[in-house]
Amino acid sequence: MKKVLSLFLAVLMLTGVLALVSCGSGGAVDLTVGAVYIGSQTEPAGYTYAHANGIKKAIEALKKEGYNVKLLVRDNVPEEDAAVTEAIDALAGQGCELIFGISFGYLNAFSSAAEKPEYKDIVFSHATGYLSNETNFNNYFGRIYQARYLSGIAAGLKAKANGVKGQDNKYHIGYVSAYGTEYAETCSGINAFTLGVQAILGDEALVHVKTINTWGDPQKEKQAAEALINTYGCVVIGQHCDSAQPQIAAQNAGVFGCGYNSDMTESAKDAHLVAPIWNWDVYYKLAMKTVITDRTAFMEDVGNYYGGLKEGFVDISPVSKNCTSDTQDKVDAVRELIISGEWDVFSNVKLSFDADGKVVRTESALVTNEGKTVISADNSSYYVLNDAGEPVAVEGGASAVDSIIKGSMNYFVAGIEVEND
């Protein structure tokens, strides 16, 4: 008994001594930022990593400009209002002046926190949401569909160069997606990718979509990609899911693919073409800097943020060696059109390339894969589908308005086939 006690005391003292050794302190802080993450901040890849990395990069960039930003994090916070509220309270309690929430399900908790009088000086910023207020609560997301269109061009070029067609004399391209038309985010991504493919292949392309009903499950992602390759003979695999498994499956089968979120060339050296990627740091830097310089101007200067290629918020990863030689030029040409604001993906103008590689614009209606017109050829009217699958008119503009792309889009364009198990 005595032995046990003395050993116990010895270890206790040792720990005490070691504990006193480690200490630290920082300089004057210009801004304290809080972040609520759905996953763990120590994850090496994935959604939380993308945001955590973006925030870190933004803080480093601001440091170079002479601003000292302190970051406080609550991670592994589930989409449960009490848990999110508790996380917000903890961050606010530690003096955060700007709090980011990265997951859609944080919506209720973020919007009610922003309304609390004791938090009126704190700015709340919610990714992927749709709520906001006039003083201290915004949402942010990006035009990833623009990057997906560019990746579709790379995919189309590769399929054409590859030359393998199915029995129906069409190029078969696969797409592993978390969800289908249930979410405008996935639906607009699939459509944009397909329209990019069609810029090269026209109606010779058929895009097969397989949904896995989860945002990330490496096993399901792999199986879906394998099914697309083995069953439909797909030669390029696009994806809207978290892991690089679809790209690895493509590499193993000797075909090609476009990843998502980050450059997946590392994971599939011989298969990966380009990946639509997010540069979250672009937004995070803007938001932090605005709060530092003039917090009251946040909703005017930043507001509800929906950045695209123009802001550098979304992009494609560097064109890999697996791409065809003309990929870079063609992608750049379209990128130019989008950045200048001359053209956007969901409009009545379809792009293609002539023999010299010049962009050709053709006016034509955007039609769903069930034959319903959703953007008229003269650009006069825009539609989404009602519960019965019939088009109902919605507000339009030079191209589809953001509320369609972010929220109400619920159709697949012609050239897409959904493959159910």
Added chain:
Amino acid sequence: MKTMKRFHIVRREGVSLRRKCLYYVIAIFSALLLGALLLLTCGVNPLDYYAKVFTIGLSTARFPAKQVENFLNALVPLVLTSLALSVAYKMRFWNVGGEGQFLIGATAAAAIPLGLGSVGGTVPTLLLMAAAAMLASALWGGITAFFKVKFGTNETLLTLMLNYVALYFVSFLGETKGKWNFFLRTDSDRPIFASVFDTVAMPALRIGDFSLSLALPLTVLICVFLWFYLKKTKQGYEIAVIGDSPGTARYAGMKTGWIVVRTMLLSSALVGLAGFFKLMTSGSLSASITDNVGWTGVVVAWLSKLEPLGIVATSVLICVLRFGCSQASVNVSAVDSRFSDILQGVILFAVLAADFLLRFKIAKKEEAC
């Protein structure tokens, strides 16, 4: 002829209370020490860290009242669920369906304001919600007792499986848009649960910045009631007898079947009530609304030997650890909030080891062979 030493495990008799306490304290301290070593390897100062954990981050908080509120909001469902489960365990009925019963309770409670709106004011609505929660959970849990009594099914398996049925049911509600689905926000294109706070809120007593939810005093009352029920009433005695020996109970003329069903109805109804209380702090349903209390409650109930007061004490300890670790993790990026899970696991093992050493000793015995 050779002699050989063999080790035997021998039951220990007459352990003093002082020794018991000493063993448990050493167990908890050893666990914390192991945690401290882990923290050191991550480059975190364990003294600072533990100071934050055991003060639940109050020392540096700008809004200390909120911290206390959140702590109590996390504590109430855990205490109530653990108590409820312990009622069934007294009878040796292994109700591991706390998660499912909690979810069903919360869902039934949410259905009232979201489906019917305010029913004649705050108080009637809240009463109706509580009743719905308790009734739905009682049926969800009671069915397992019914099957056990009627057909001799295994209640562990049944309650466990029903957890997943409830979980997927709630996930389904949360992911399926439709005109019938009144649980969802109507203004969102993407499915997300609506908040009941637009219709009804839990009455709370305001003391300065601090607001004390009615759920806390109610839980204390239930705790006292359960202590009285288990120790002092005939029904409580019946539960104890069935737990010790169902044969004796039957021989003594007790209607064991009905007692099992009745007790399980009570147990799961109380878990449902915990679900209702939690809903009134969250505002909206979610698949993770349980905060795992259905599982943690099992641990709490056993660690405290099914004693109501022990349950309250153990719940407070576990809640301080979990809540405190979350608070501490805000300032420490090297360890995330899940550190509390490790600590909790180590403490559990250490306490179980202490328990073992209190009940048994390892004795040497020389034997001829």
